[in-house]
Amino acid sequence: MQSNKLGWILLAPTLVILFFFGVLPFLYVVFVSFHQWNPFAASPEMIFNGAENFRRIVFDEAFLNSLGVTVMFVVFAVLSELVIGYLLAQAFMKEFPGKSIFRTIHTLPLIMAPIIVGSVWKLMTTPSIGIIPHYLDEWFGISMNIGTSAPAAFMTIVIMDIWHWTPLVTLTLIAALVSLPRDPFEQAQIDGANKGQIFWHITLPMITPALVATIFIRLMDALRTVDEVWMLTGGGPGSSTRFLGVHIFKEVFPKTNYGYGSTISVIVLYLTIVVCWLLYVSMLAPRKNRKG
């Protein structure tokens, strides 16, 4: 085996950059989370208040509500994206006329900025100017108003997220599927395995690393979504789409509650890490055992 020194040299730039732009700002946020602080006030002093912020968060209904809404959003959006993304990736593995054109078209939403996606969907769904409520009403007699109906606002955000991010899942799964060796599939077909058996016993275990990576990226991005939702609904109506990212944003900017906002961030980051770590261990550990 090669010397470990080379390994560390290759790792060093990444570790240094992430330390200065990830770890240090985080330590700062942890420090602030023990204070009461409004940096935008006339006298921006930090007042140490111990664990008061942390005590408050446990009984904070607004926080618990946004936690619930976020979990629901993540489950609906990420699950749909995985299923649709996988089916499309498999469909793209076959040859058909115009394949590369269709693949390019499918990937287009990815190149749009979240803030722009938020504005477009707002323009399409806002009652009185939006095209979707207009035709829903004209063709089906359904009235849709994301400004007053909580389910409508929530569903719009889920659909917007699926529209925007499914291509990412498709792309990473295509990359994974393409790099798979052919032999196990041919062998399985010779042995008379059906499609379901091939999927569960061959495809799925082999694409698990890529799948876990994809779930992570989508999960954590969904957990910290701000721009799109802020643009589309601003967290409303009421607090029905006030996801954690939006909740923190509201706490920090309009309310200038920086200390408490930091506390929520620390907790959210901690929860995210724990959830992801559990997923990581439970999904990757069995695979390693089988290998060893």
Place this chain on the structure above:
Amino acid sequence: MKKRNPLLTTLFWVLISLMTLFPIYWLFVISVKPAVQLFSTPDLIVNNPYWGNYTEVLGNRLLRSYMINSLVISTGNAVLCTVLGFFTCYALSRFQFRGKESIFFWTITNRMAPPAVFLLPLFLLMTQVYRIGDFTLLDTRIGMILVYCTFNLPFAIWTLRPTIDAIPRELDEAAYVDGASPWKVITEIVFPLCRPGLAVTLILTWVFAWNEYLLAATLTNFEARTLTTGLSEYVTTTGTEWGIMATISVFTLIPALIVFGLVQKHIVAGLTFGAVKG
């Protein structure tokens, strides 16, 4: 494999494409409407397009400089993240050392941070700590290139890892036996084999950096301001200029489309590579 009806396949993809394209088409429709028409009944087809928004945006010198900043920052960041991500994944894949799985997991935790609350610490660190004499990273292109690493570098590492893990170690070892240096193995054996994964990583990190809004809005002022932040200048207290915003959005889409089109070929090349490898 059973044969599929090609007509049905095409119909399926046309339908998917229409659903995908509609919001983008609608953006274009809005950009060629004068403000007064926005609030009338929505028409699917524009009969007489109005180009006023376009002449206004094109004539704006500030927006042009924002666009150049966006291009420099996102390209710099994408290249940096892809190269560093590649080195990191190579180290994680080929070397045995304690805690390497922890390092791998730790990198991604940097991406999990809720952005709103990290703006201020980054701002303070960049103005007060990371400075050489009068030079601060704030409002500089290099500063933004580095800041975007926080969320893009972990992304690059996590998307590249499976690709590099899938390349057989025997290839590296054979090259070492033939007397190649580690640098040669990395650049001439592993790097070319990773091209499909690298291409995907490069486009996506580029796009994420190009599209970023919140950090750019806080950490740039004039010198390194990006195109997406230019958007927010049209959301004012007196109301939103939807037409102009849609037009700027169309302009943010064009370079992304071009970059995308350029790299698409490499993904296709990658697809054939995958097919022969098995």
